Amino acid sequence: MPKRPLYHRGGTAAPSAPSAPSAKPLCPPAPDAPTPLLGGLTPSQFMRQYWQKRPLLIRGAVPDIAPPLSREALFELAASEDAESRLVSHARGRWHLEHGPFALDTLPSVKRREWTLLVQGVDLHDDHARALLDRFRFVPDARLDDLMISYATDGGGVGPHFDSYDVFLLQVHGQRRWRIASQRDLTLKPGLPLKVLQHFEPEQEWVLEPGDMLYLPPHIAHDGVAIGECMTCSIGFRAPSANELLGQFLYYLAERSDLARSRAGERLYRDPQQAAVAHPAALPSALVAELGAILARVRWTERDLVSFLGSYLSEPKSHVVFDAPDRPLGEAAFIRRAQSVGVRLANKTSLLYGTRTYFINGEQSQLPRRRKWLFELADARRIEGKRFVTLSPDSSMTALLHEWYCAGWVRVGASS
Ligand code: SIN
Ligand code: CO
Secondary structure, eight states: OOSOOOEEEOSOOOSSOOOOOOOSOOOOOOTTSOOGGGTTOOHHHHHHHTTTTOOEEEETSSTTOOOSSOHHHHHHHHTSTTSOEEEEEEETTEEEEEESOOOGGGSOOTTSSSEEEEEOOGGGTOHHHHHHHHTTTTSOTTTEEEEEEEEEOTTOOOOSBOOSSEEEEEEEEEEEEEEEEOOSOOOBOTTOSSOOBSSOOOOEEEEEOTTOEEEEOTTOEEEEEEEEEEEEEEEEEOOOOHHHHHHHHHHHHHHHSHHHHSGGGGOOOOOTTOOOOSOTTSOOHHHHHHHHHHHHTOOOOHHHHHHHHHHHHHSOOTTOOOOOOSSOOOHHHHHHHHHHHOEEEOTTOOEEEOSSEEEETTEEEEOOSSOHHHHHHHHHSEEOHHHHHHHTTOHHHHHHHHHHHHTTSEEESSOO
């Protein structure tokens, strides 16, 4: 590990009782504005000095933090089909892993030691969690994955391990001891239901209090153990592997290439010149040559790369179901309401854009002729009422937003 994994102090925690974080989306800090979230660094400095390079401990990153969800609300979310959850426990030296959903009465008692419940994608379901995640939007949305909450009883944790993604570990309740190491040996213990390192040689350790945060780049070994009951938010960033990108792009191309769309794509392999063989198990070289010839005809342009990436990265995860309004407003009423209270993207919506096209929840469209509003909505995830008034003479915008509202992709007002 570089010898500089610095310790930064952010804002000082106020003595008042912690309050739930505001559900009002906070704009991400501007790239060149120092922020307590990053220990007084600007996002630009953080990205240059730490992102994907070295760990950073930030004391008081979010002063006055409180868990976005209470313990009960988290357990309730873990009981629903809509959220991915895992239960990890450690008893008599053995690790156990179970996948949710977990009915309330199937979770261990909170009095029992050494268990932890991990709930992924809490930002999709809770405005406070989404608002917390929004603070990290100085990193492109295409990299942002989700906000996971882990609840643990004393001694609970998932064991020493490493992750393949960047993560901000924000302590939101109680204390957790984190130990980290830059070791090269990332061999895992064989035969376990979860990834636990065979040898863990911690180099640094800290006890994180509510509001403290630890940033870890990929492949830094770490182990977080609860000291008493605690809750931690992990803001995780996905980084697709070359294999994933290649496999998915080829699949995308196969469906959309000129060949696939033309009659030629249905043409069957023909071998009128095939001679009788004495070795029937041998692969015919003409068939190998045919595949080579098909692949040689496949072409792609930068537009295909953008289309694929935008659609793939804005695609909702498979379990995501959008909540459309039961009795949606008609278009005129929708416009009046939006002019008063604004609109915002639903927490489950992903909206990305390129130079010619935009992508909403996996669907690609051409950017409209008047497109400024779309960039504003995508970047801020909301349009204020006043701004909506200025924009609303654009009937193609209001019609599209109304359509998205009816689909549950856009909400009217600041919170659900
Ligand atoms: C946890 O919050 O318990 C685990 C998070 C992690 O180590 O990635
Ligand atoms: Co981890």
